[in-house]
Amino acid sequence: MIDPNTLDAASPAEEEQFFAVFEHMLANDDGAEAARHLREGRAIFISDPRYPGRAVREHPDGRRELMRLEIASGHLVVERAI
Incomplete structure (x- = not known):
């Protein structure tokens, strides 16, 4: 899990790492979380x-x-x- 609240105090390297992880998560999303929200x-x-x-x-x-x-x-x- 990544926390976008950490970006305010992030160094440029930490920010770059955050967005690399975030982009990876988006590219590999299987829709399970969205389906769970709809079911609930x-x-x-x-x-x-x-x-x-x-x-x-x-x-x-x-x-x-x-x-x-x-x-x-x-x-x-x-x-x-x-």
């Missing part, structure tokens, strides 16, 4: 190349919503169901 009743956020600059919120019941970050308020906003 929590929505997940995923990226989808069909919607650049947006996130997709997927609910346990299968509903999917296209989300965008509203810069002025810092809130995620539902654009539409997909």
Whole structure:
């Protein structure tokens, strides 16, 4: 497990190591953690190349919503169901 809170005090070498581990984790993700969250009743956020600059919120019941970050308020906003 890596802790992103350690980045504030990380040296350049430690930061580089953190991102190397993080990129490795992303490249080898099997989706098990996302599936667990859905089974436990929590929505997940995923990226989808069909919607650049947006996130997709997927609910346990299968509903999917296209989300965008509203810069002025810092809130995620539902654009539409997909």
